Amino acid sequence: MTKEEEAIHNKEYVYRCIPHRAACDREGRLYCRAANAVLENPVYCSYCPCFAGRDGKEQPVCRYYDFPWQEKTDSRTPNQWKKYADGLIGAGLVPVFPDYIIKRDETEESIEQALQFAAEAHKRQVRKGTGIPYIVHPMEVLSILRGMTEDPDILMAGVLHDVLEDTPSGELELEQRFGPRVLKLVKKETEDKRRHLPAKDSWKIRKMEMISQIRREPAELKKIVLADKLSNMRATKRGYDKEGEAIWQRFNVTDPGMHRWYYMTIGEILAELEDTQAYQEYMHLCREIFGQVRSKG
Structure with a gap:
């Protein structure tokens, strides 16, 4: 069991605020963690408070993205990511909106x-x-x-x-x-x-x-x-x-x-x-x- 899986199992999910590329497919659809939705046209990312720029492949980088997605190896589609997130939300393991604050007052x-x-x-x-x-x-x-x-x-x-x-x-x-x-x-x-x-x-x-x-x-x-x-x-x-x-x-x-x-x-x-x-x-x-x-x- 990975550290992330163990944290989920113990209901101690560790949220991260590390900007990295959002989960896009080849058609340009992406899973938006902030909205818990699949966006057909990610050009909107450029106007979103979560947006942190684009990578070398012009894919959006999201600073509120908090799931353990592996940029180079993860093959899940945006719809699969939404299903995964819905399951965690439904089980009460994560909130609807990303809990992205690390040091909270x-x-x-x-x-x-x-x-x-x-x-x-x-x-x-x-x-x-x-x-x-x-x-x-x-x-x-x-x-x-x-x-x-x-x-x-x-x-x-x-x-x-x-x-x-x-x-x-x-x-x-x-x-x-x-x-x-x-x-x-x-x-x-x-x-x-x-x-x-x-x-x-x-x-x-x-x-x-x-x-x-x-x-x-x-x-x-x-x-x-x-x-x-x-x-x-x-x-x-x-x-x-x-x-x-x-x-x-x-x-x-x-x-x-x-x-x-x-x-x-x-x-x-x-x-x-x-x-x-x-x-x-x-x-x-x-x-x-x-x-x-x-x-x-």
Whole structure:
């Protein structure tokens, strides 16, 4: 029995944070440990917080990869790797999201618990118009927030910002697990979806309510909003570069002028964060994407 097998058997699995090539097949599919999914198009790795560059063969290197995969000798396919990981997760031997922190303090442990919770809550969800696992968005929000704050509640709320809005998770569960301040921050970033109405019919009123809400809030919430919207704008820019104007068809409201109004207004509200790198990138992307947009209305 190998050391890894013995550790698994004893429920003492040792997680590693040693960057190495992700498990790809010849067709380019790879097993993504962070999302516990097989990705058909690993080009997305270039935009993932887990990404650590590419090797000499142009295959992605993942810094959160934590299973004992042998780069030169392991012949398992991405689907076989997922089956292996699902078995370990199902047996309670490893968590849904990689436990990648080696030297952990109380703050990092809490953030990791939030990642675990979000990964489970968003399981089987994908980013709109793509096959990208949804959990990558909260991961990116966390990565952006780390450049603006070390406040653990803000970091956790960033990871969890969509769980009330887009998953069955409830307020009581969130408060019991992560505390009242995290719940308050998440609620402030949660839209009233008005699920009794078609999404396109309620879109503008929902966005107006969010704009009104953000105007009243302090910088701690505005940082979460900025990280969320910057992640969205990065995704929109990637889609726009690939699809052009057709990208707007993936949204509930297909008029790009309405999206310009919303994101530029958010930029005005968040101007107190103008000294941050995140805000500067956000406004650059807004100007680049929406500079030539004209409303259909």
